[in-house]
Amino acid sequence: MRVEIWGARGSIAAPGELTARYGGNTACVSVRFDSGEVLILDAGTGIRRLGNVLARQQPVTAHLFLSHCHWDHIQGFPFFKPAYLASTRLRIYSHHMPRQQLRKTLTDQMVGAYFPLEFSGLSASIEFVKMDEGPVRVGPAEITAVETNHPGGGVGFRIAAEGRVFVYLTDNELADGNHERFIDFCRGADLLIHDAQYLPKELETHQGWGHSSYLEVLDLARAAGVREVVLFHHDPDRTDAEIDAIVHACHEEMRQRGDRFECFAASEGMVLTILTAGEPDRA
Numbered sequence: 001m002r003v004e005i006w007g008a009r010g011s012i013a014a015p016g017e018l019t020a021r022y023g024g025n026t027a028c029v030s031v032r033f034d035s036g037e038v039l040i041l042d043a044g045t046g047i048r049r050l051g052n053v054l055a056r057q058q059p060v061t062a063h064l065f066l067s068h069c070h071w072d073h074i075q076g077f078p079f080f081k082p083a084y085l086a087s088t089r090l091r092i093y094s095h096h097m098p099r100q101q102l103r104k105t106l107t108d109q110m111v112g113a114y115f116p117l118e119f120s121g122l123s124a125s126i127e128f129v130k131m132d133e134g135p136v137r138v139g140p141a142e143i144t145a146v147e148t149n150h151p152g153g154g155v156g157f158r159i160a161a162e163g164r165v166f167v168y169l170t171d172n173e174l175a176d177g178n179h180e181r182f183i184d185f186c187r188g189a190d191l192l193i194h195d196a197q198y199l200p201k202e203l204e205t206h207q208g209w210g211h212s213s214y215l216e217v218l219d220l221a222r223a224a225g226v227r228e229v230v231l232f233h234h235d236p237d238r239t240d241a242e243i244d245a246i247v248h249a250c251h252e253e254m255r256q257r258g259d260r261f262e263c264f265a266a267s268e269g270m271v272l273t274i275l276t277a278g279e280p281d282r283a
């Protein structure tokens with residue numbers, strides 16, 4: 001399983017020299033398998049570059065899973081080049097909202113007042129699929145969802161394939177004291193990407209905003225026994241140096257708690273390969 005980060009920023013794109021290293025594009029992560037399937041998690045502005053890469057390898061068959069429809073998770077969609085190619089097959093999955101509502105949301109952001117080309121003008125064959133309670137299967141992967149704690153609702157995804165587990169859980173406020181369903185959902189994951197937008201002190205003024213602090217993410221990783229945790233959905237005002245300081249604070253906390261898992265911050269262009277059992281470990 002090859003996980004690639006195309007956008008790690010939350011809320012709004014934040015380009016500039018102070019954010020160049022971790023990147024300014026909003027949420028988009030791809031997951032690829034040896035068998036060729038492509039899963040896309042969220043369509044923030046990062047999806048534009050992923051689309052450029054995929055368009056060079058057409059025909060494209062891709063499966064898009066949206067955590068929810070806040071701007072930073074859908075705004076890149078009109079710039080996803082494969083959507084303009086007749087050879088593309090795109091399936092867009094909805095979980096917490098009906099198919100028609102999801103279609104309407106993506107269609108509405110492309111009406112004339114906002115965008116020069118309408119959704120109906122896209123050449124790709126696009127199918128909307130409602131996720132049932134059970135898992136969705138794509139190639140070797142089995143994808144399940146959990147409802148997040150976020151204004152307006154949303155979902156996180158657990159992708160199990162080839163004996164390995166990757167959990168993508170963003171725009172999720174862990175501070176409600178009801179972590180059990182998230183601990184269960186993340187249990188034993190090889191890789192967890194989680195929203196860590198806030199500093200612990202910022203939570204005091206951001207209760208109910210639907211995001212977490214890095215200390216809460218470490219608590220979740222510890223309780224769920226994950227192997228690697230990646231901080232995601234960086235605040236748009238957070239500079240590279242400030243994200244470095246967050247990672248440093250995490251490592252200090254982990255040292256004091258005797259944690260054995262790994263922790264780092266997501267950055268654009270980062271590739272995380274989760275090896276299947278029996279494959280030689282990373283050099």
Ligand SMILES: [Zn+2]
Binds near residue numbers: 027233
């Ligand atoms: Zn977001």
Ligand SMILES: [Zn+2]
Binds near residue numbers: 068070150171210
């Ligand atoms: Zn959101």
